[in-house]
Amino acid sequence: MEANTSLWHSYLSVIVSRERQRMEHFQRAEDILLTLLESVHAREPRFLVDYARNLEAFEFALCASEDAVTLEMPLRIDGDTLRVLARRTGDAAGRHPSAGDTCCLGVCSPGTDLEDWTGVVDVMEHGGGAGCLLPGKILQRLKELLVSAIVHCQRLFLLQPGDISAENLREDAMELSLLIRGSWKTIRFDIVPVVRRQQESLQLPRRRSDRGFPEGSLRKATEEAHFVPASPHCWRSSTHLPILKLLRGVDTLKGPRLDSLRLLDQLRDQDWGGEGGKGSLTFNHLKMVLLWSTELFPSPEDWQDLEGSVYRLLVILLRCLATQHLPHFLNPEENLFQGAASDLATLYHRVESFAWDPQRFLRFHFGLHGFSGSCQADTETRALLQLPAEDGSYWDTAYFDMLLGQFQVYRIQDSARRSAATQLLSKIRREILQQS
Secondary structure (H helix, E strand, O other), X not given: OHHXXXXXXXXXXXXXXXXXXXXXXXXXXXXXXXXXXXXXXXXXXXXXXXXXXXXXXHHHHHOOOOOOEEEEEEEOOOHHHOEEEOEOOOOOOOOOOOHHHOEEEEOOOOOOOOHHHEEEEEEOOOOOXXXXXXXXXXXXXXXXXXXXXXXXXXXXXXXXXXXXXXXOOOOOOOOEEEEEEOOOOEEXXXXXXXXXXXXXXXXXXXXXXXXXXXXXXXXXXXXXEEEEEOOOXXXXXXXXXXXXXXXXXXHOOOOOXXXXXXXXXXXXXXXXXXXXXXXXXXXXXXXXXXXXXXXXXXXXXXXXXXXXXHHHHHHHHHHHHHHOOOEOOOOOOOEOOOOOHHHHHHHHHHHHHHHHOHHHOOOOXXXXXXXXXXXXXXXXXXHHHOOOOOOOOOXXXXXXXXXXXXXXXXXXXXXXXXXXXXXXXXHHXXXXXXXX
């Protein structure tokens, strides 16, 4: 047991040792980016510079791979004076799957210093066209300003040759990508204009208030609505910062919760990806798994040791992979695995192999990926993971406690929870026997 525990913590210690270097790397790149954005703001004050980038730095330090950093750039617009309007006709939402959640932002009155950013859009609330804020115009203006700011800063020697590359600034993209050299590595920043509106706290379906989270964290994370471009004419609601705020809240809780996220993300990057380490599973997916596990396992008893904490994320991840359905934490009706079915079956076997034999994976290797083949899994556990649940009936603590019992990696003392998991397992076995 002690040797097993040491293996988990040795693997984690190598991951954690890289975080300070990654944070310094991010801060160097951030300084360059802020210099550029200050130049943009000087030319166009409606683009604001948000210096509080601590949440993005926090996320970057946690992530094992060099994924792009999303940076939402606020606009100097009173979002509360805009009208959120539904589209009359379909408008593709680009790469974002939830096209039905797109909307238009109507400008209520002229003379608001927004005329060059507005246009006529056909919306449900009006018989004709309405004057709306157009993301396409804002993105085009921001792109022009970024290019001119790069040239200006280079002429003043505020930037060194090779500090910034604008080769990824594509005309049709809903974010503006810049490659910035922080030290000897390059970070990709995806700059996204955002309109902020105050709102009542979201009614989060099927969720007890703040269950598992610090008191008030859900309300604080969702009290402000963020709208980002979905297409040249439409906007969509962004949960990027609310999710990061919830992740920061999890960091204040006791137990190795974020360590579990670090460890699984390293496995994702090193062992679970396809060619070049890329695959359907992303760091954003694992963030959602951690948030769900925080709610479904609210007791401090669940987070006493690293191995047990990792398995709490694992049983939820395996369930989502088996059913090819990962609900968004703030919008549970949205499936984050939609469109990735072709890779999920292979990914499921890789994650399951780790769950049954973690010692094979808890080591660092370079060059070729370490995963090869699969282990002999327990057929009953696989059947339990793949139970159909269109009504969401198997998405509660008792179900995941039952799965933890199958992997034999925990000892819950709460008699009520132990009894609920045992009764559920017996019920499922009876139903399976009746169907066979």
